[in-house]
Amino acid sequence: MHQKLPDTIPATLFAARADAIADAARELALAGWTPATSSNFSMRVDADHAAITISGRDKGKLGRDDIMLVDMQGLAVGTDARPSAETALHTQVYRRWPEAQVVLHTHSRTQSVASRLFAQDGAVRLEGWELQKAITGHTTHESVLEIPVFPNTQHMPELVERVDAWLDAGKPLAAYLINGHGIYTWGRDMAEARRHLEALEFLLGCELDLRAYS
Ligand SMILES: CSC[C@@H](O)[C@@H](O)C(=O)COP(=O)(O)O
Ligand SMILES: [Zn+2]
Numbered sequence: 743m744h745q746k747l748p749d750t751i752p753a754t755l756f757a758a759r760a761d762a763i764a765d766a767a768r769e770l771a772l773a774g775w776t777p778a779t780s781s782n783f784s785m786r787v788d789a790d791h792a793a794i795t796i797s798g799r800d801k802g803k804l805g806r807d808d809i810m811l812v813d814m815q816g817l818a819v820g821t822d823a824r825p826s827a828e829t830a831l832h833t834q835v836y837r838r839w840p841e842a843q844v845v846l847h848t849h850s851r852t853q854s855v856a857s858r859l860f861a862q863d864g865a866v867r868l869e870g871w872e873l874q875k876a877i878t879g880h881t882t883h884e885s886v887l888e889i890p891v892f893p894n895t896q897h898m899p900e901l902v903e904r905v906d907a908w909l910d911a912g913k914p915l916a917a918y919l920i921n922g923h924g925i926y927t928w929g930r931d932m933a934e935a936r937r938h939l940e941a942l943e944f945l946l947g948c949e950l951d952l953r954a955y956s
Pocket of ligand 2: 780781782828847849923924
């Protein structure tokens with residue numbers, strides 16, 4: 743066990759979060775959405791900490807020892823393990839949405855291709871799809887759901903800044919794509935985050951098909 747927990751976090755709580763992350767990751771890997779160790783997953787543990795995948799692990803084969811604790815600045819807590827290279831994007835979600843409990847990031851083929859195709863528009867504009875209602879806050883297919891596509895970079899502060907700029911402009915945000923990379927989405931629990939991820943995978947696939955057939 744590499745993880746020493748602060749006194750305020752019961753071992754059972756951390757274990758439950760780690761198991762929930764590993765279970766979700768295994769299922770998403772089976773769907774083919776986490777190729778070649780890509781993707782990362784996290785869950786809030788308390789107001790000041792999140793459990794997140796250790797960098798570079800095979801997301802289809804995670805166990806409790808592949809999950810670690812970070813603070814809300816993305817720094818490791820109680821372990822020498824290296825958190826996901828994209829930890830800053832997770833902790834940003836927890837800071838900006840106090841109700842967010844889960845952040846999911848995957849690299850499916852559909853997400854990757856859609857991010858390249860729509861990068862020039864800066865966003866994917868979803869309208870007219872019944873499945874938009876799977877995104878919390880959307881009650882009709884007539885609503886518009888805009889998923890921004892941010893340029894890829896290995897420098898996380900740059901991405902954090904782009905997300906902050908989008909939110910500070912007052913635009914709604916349920917998820918975002920990173921060009922040539924993948925998707926980030928989140929939820930108030932694992933079920934909501936999974937529903938968002940699955941709906942967006944489906945909707946992006948539909949948008950790609952529309953372009954292929956027209
Ligand atoms: C294996 S390439 C993908 C990585 O560069 C990254 O984008 C990713 O999703 C996984 O990084 P990780 O540090 O394991 O969380
Ligand atoms: Zn990634």
